[in-house]
Amino acid sequence: MTEYDGQFGRDMPEDDAGHTGADNDADEDDLQVGLSGLAGLVAGAQSVDELLYVLAEFATYAVPDVDGASVSLMQPRDPTLPIQTWAVTAQFVRDIDKLQYAILNEGPCITCMHSRRPTVSGSLGSDERWPDFGSRAAGLGVHSALTLPLLVAGEVIGAINCYAHAPDTFTDHDVQMGTRFAAPAAVSLYNTQLLTQARE
Numbered sequence: 349m350t351e352y353d354g355q356f357g358r359d360m361p362e363d364d365a366g367h368t369g370a371d372n373d374a375d376e377d378d379l380q381v382g383l384s385g386l387a388g389l390v391a392g393a394q395s396v397d398e399l400l401y402v403l404a405e406f407a408t409y410a411v412p413d414v415d416g417a418s419v420s421l422m423q424p425r426d427p428t429l430p431i432q433t434w435a436v437t438a439q440f441v442r443d444i445d446k447l448q449y450a451i452l453n454e455g456p457c458i459t460c461m462h463s464r465r466p467t468v469s470g471s472l473g474s475d476e477r478w479p480d481f482g483s484r485a486a487g488l489g490v491h492s493a494l495t496l497p498l499l500v501a502g503e504v505i506g507a508i509n510c511y512a513h514a515p516d517t518f519t520d521h522d523v524q525m526g527t528r529f530a531a532p533a534a535v536s537l538y539n540t541q542l543l544t545q546a547r548e
Contacts, residue, residue, distance in 0.1 A: 410529035
């Protein structure tokens with residue numbers, strides 16, 4: 349089982365609640381779509397920005413029940429804005445990530461990057477970890493979040509942020525599927541960054 353930081357006082361939904369073996373097979377197929385897409389990327393054929401968008405899109409396949417996703421990067425060279433969203437799959441995700449990074453400086457992605465562990469919330473509006481962010485995200489109709497760290501050699505280079513409108517969307521199964529996708533995604537991103545820096 350993958351370790352993660354869950355919402356205090358709120359149990360993670362059961363994996364098998366309404367989830368059949370066929371559902372698990374379909375989830376595995378979707379994960380393979382994302383992983384195959386990563387494997388099919390030719391090193392150096394895309395810019396970092398293009399790759400980030402592809403990663404965000406693949407994340408919506410790899411993690412079950414996602415309504416929108418984003419990929420955020422650490423920016424160690426810019427202390428005024430150390431975390432930035434670089435790619436989103438929906439406008440509501442852009443609005444939520446803007447709240448996290450540009451307005452409130454709190455939320456699941458920031459927590460995930462500090463802890464270097466997946467971060468899960470099933471009720472953002474009542475999550476005591478981010479009182480300002482959670483209530484505003486819930487006001488936008490987003491109630492569940494799963495954020496996965498992008499780790500290379502134990503260092504965080506970014507995160508994949510998955511959001512859902514319904515409460516209690518993400519299960520242990522979703523965390524495991526997302527973690528399986530995030531590991532190779534981090535390597536692809538890191539290698540692309542290195543190639544881009546070498547060219548520059």
